[in-house]
Amino acid sequence: MPRLLCFTAHPDDEAGGFGGTLLRYAESGVETHVICLTPGQAATHRGGAKSDAELSAARRQEFAESCKLLKVSRGAVLDYPDGKLDQQNFHSTVAELTRHVRELKPDVIMTMGPEGAITAHPDHSMVSIFATMAFHWAGRTNRFPEQLQNGLTPHQTRKLYYGTALFTMPDRQPVSLPPSSAVIELAPHELEAKIAAFKCHTSQAPLFAFFEDTVRRRGRLELFALAASSQPRKVETETDLFAGIALSNQR
Numbered sequence: 001m002p003r004l005l006c007f008t009a010h011p012d013d014e015a016g017g018f019g020g021t022l023l024r025y026a027e028s029g030v031e032t033h034v035i036c037l038t039p040g041q042a043a044t045h046r047g048g049a050k051s052d053a054e055l056s057a058a059r060r061q062e063f064a065e066s067c068k069l070l071k072v073s074r075g076a077v078l079d080y081p082d083g084k085l086d087q088q089n090f091h092s093t094v095a096e097l098t099r100h101v102r103e104l105k106p107d108v109i110m111t112m113g114p115e116g117a118i119t120a121h122p123d124h125s126m127v128s129i130f131a132t133m134a135f136h137w138a139g140r141t142n143r144f145p146e147q148l149q150n151g152l153t154p155h156q157t158r159k160l161y162y163g164t165a166l167f168t169m170p171d172r173q174p175v176s177l178p179p180s181s182a183v184i185e186l187a188p189h190e191l192e193a194k195i196a197a198f199k200c201h202t203s204q205a206p207l208f209a210f211f212e213d214t215v216r217r218r219g220r221l222e223l224f225a226l227a228a229s230s231q232p233r234k235v236e237t238e239t240d241l242f243a244g245i246a247l248s249n250q251r
């Protein structure tokens, strides 16, 4: 069964950034995984939570509901501190993500771009950088060799994609997005599911109207930039993140 792994920073990124694509592949027989690095405890919007711990617990539950709606095979929220991914130890964080890649052995990894996606949130930038190095290093026997002593094997993922967009948000700090090379045009039910999954994050309710308005006006396409490929290749516009992989997996 082909596998897709999505690395995100905060609960709601999976819906807002990748929701339609996650559902698309789940419904076409791909095993989909989301690994979210933080439980989002530093969010501005806190629902009724009285502490960071309460907000973390609520957002983990919201994430689980969003993943269920998007038919994600398995979603996981790790324990990194929201808002502080740029202060984490590079070596140990990449090691943890590399271990996940070696365990799950995805065909395709998708994450945010190093610019931090349209919001340019530093956590988005850092999950991109950590996930990018995990993509590259998971396949090498000389990176984190201590992980390979008890049956875990190196894994070279076929493709790495960054989510991107064809617009930026006005009145914000400058952000330079990667040019898109893959276009997933959402079917009406995929677009509705993406909006519904975002609304599973009830602690973030003040963002719903803006999100839904933006997605309905400009979100029919989820765009990606092919950042790396295990096979050397030229850039060509794709409409399937598994293009070139499907045959070998008899998908």
Ligand SMILES: [Zn+2]
Pocket: 009, 010, 012, 013, 121, 124
């Ligand atoms: Zn985020």
